[in-house]
Amino acid sequence: MKKHTTSEAILLLKDGTVFTGKSLGRIGTTGGELCFNTGMTGYQEIFTDPSYYGQLVVTTFSHIGNYGVQSAEVESNKVQINGLVCKEFSHHFSRKTAEGSLQDYFEKAGIVGICEIDTRALVRHIRDKGAMNGIISSDIADIDELKRKLDEVPSMAGLELASKVSTQEEYDMQPAEIKYRVAVLDLGVKRNSLINLVQRGCAVKVFPYNTPFEEMEKWNPDGYFISNGPGDPAATTMAIESVKQILDKNRPMFGICMGHQMLAQANGIATYKMHNGHRGLNHPVKNLITGFSEITSQNHGFVVDADQIKNHPEVEVTHVNLNDNTIEGIRMKGKPAFSVQYHPESSPGPHDSTYLFDDFIALLEQNK
Numbered sequence: 001m002k003k004h005t006t007s008e009a010i011l012l013l014k015d016g017t018v019f020t021g022k023s024l025g026r027i028g029t030t031g032g033e034l035c036f037n038t039g040m041t042g043y044q045e046i047f048t049d050p051s052y053y054g055q056l057v058v059t060t061f062s063h064i065g066n067y068g069v070q071s072a073e074v075e076s077n078k079v080q081i082n083g084l085v086c087k088e089f090s091h092h093f094s095r096k097t098a099e100g101s102l103q104d105y106f107e108k109a110g111i112v113g114i115c116e117i118d119t120r121a122l123v124r125h126i127r128d129k130g131a132m133n134g135i136i137s138s139d140i141a142d143i144d145e146l147k148r149k150l151d152e153v154p155s156m157a158g159l160e161l162a163s164k165v166s167t168q169e170e171y172d173m174q175p176a177e178i179k180y181r182v183a184v185l186d187l188g189v190k191r192n193s194l195i196n197l198v199q200r201g202c203a204v205k206v207f208p209y210n211t212p213f214e215e216m217e218k219w220n221p222d223g224y225f226i227s228n229g230p231g232d233p234a235a236t237t238m239a240i241e242s243v244k245q246i247l248d249k250n251r252p253m254f255g256i257c258m259g260h261q262m263l264a265q266a267n268g269i270a271t272y273k274m275h276n277g278h279r280g281l282n283h284p285v286k287n288l289i290t291g292f293s294e295i296t297s298q299n300h301g302f303v304v305d306a307d308q309i310k311n312h313p314e315v316e317v318t319h320v321n322l323n324d325n326t327i328e329g330i331r332m333k334g335k336p337a338f339s340v341q342y343h344p345e346s347s348p349g350p351h352d353s354t355y356l357f358d359d360f361i362a363l364l365e366q367n368k
């Protein structure tokens with residue numbers, strides 16, 4: 001068994017609160033916005049989800065690492081988080097299909113983290129005080145020096161991050177039998193969104209975040225998929241422009257998370273930063289059209305302003321969050337465009353919301 005050395009590590013919060021623990025991953029220092037995820041499984045999907053780019057993820061589930069890592073469980077081709085904060089970090093793993101340990105995976109990816117933290121106390125703290133930046137260090141013990149470094153960590157509000165995670169080059173994915181062509185605007189797309197489209201007979205072409213609408217039109221798509229992605233939706237202006245043109249030309253469109261926020265922004269409806277985002281696998285959402293509820297996977301720190309929707313009669317609210325009544329889904333009246341704030345592509349699950357991909361296929365069929 002490989003021996004692992006751990007050293008003391010510090011987590012310093014923007015409000016001055018200090019937690020001490022042990023290092024995990026690479027020895028070093030890393031900063032970002034602290035956010036917590038309540039999922040009990042799916043840590044590799046979380047760490048590789050581009051929407052977490054630049055963030056320090058706090059896992060509320062107590063054991064992380066115990067089932068190792070495997071290449072089939074990634075949402076993108078690299079680890080996207082800036083750091084991990086957890087309670088028990090397992091250097092050993094037990095699962096037949098695992099290809100390696102989370103520790104080795106993080107070391108290779110250069111990810112710095114901290115474990116043996118009282119994550120319940122930390123989450124209660126952030127929950128009450130609101131999302132804030134933090135810094136983890138396993139090589140600097142001087143709090144004043146860490147404070148100076150923490151001051152350099154940018155605030156998530158106003159930050160454009162799609163450019164950091166989007167593909168540089170267009171690429172395709174195809175099913176055995178092509179029924180539809182879907183142009184994907186990549187603001188940080190998750191692999192499972194593409195898989196869900198391909199499984200339903202869509203040939204997808206993934207375009208960089210700043211591709212003009214006319215450029216995507218040249219490929220002659222049947223519809224557009226606007227992906228999830230990190231950063232402040234209000235700062236993701238190129239994509240807002242593209243969505244405006246998709247709507248102008250009455251093209252079918254489905255947006256997930258950031259893609260949903262783009263549909264709101266394109267209609268002049270603002271988004272704002274939440275006191276704390278929604279992140280986990282167990283968020284109840286009500287579909288106002290069917291009257292049924294669904295348990296959803298979520299990962300967002302911004303949300304569409306419910307009050308502003310009231311002034312836009314052409315936009316209809318289709319889904320609401322049953323915990324806090326925030327907007328979870330919208331659709332356009334008289335245009336083939338809809339979006340949700342949560343994740344129907346979610347892996348490991350839950351899978352209650354995969355019907356939304358079928359709804360998109362139906363929209364493509366109607367508008368063919």
Ligand SMILES: NC(=O)CC[C@H](N)C(=O)O
Pocket residue numbers: 051227228229230231232233256257258259277299300301302303
């Ligand atoms: N998963 C996402 O697409 C997140 C969208 C946006 N960055 C937010 O935090 O709200």
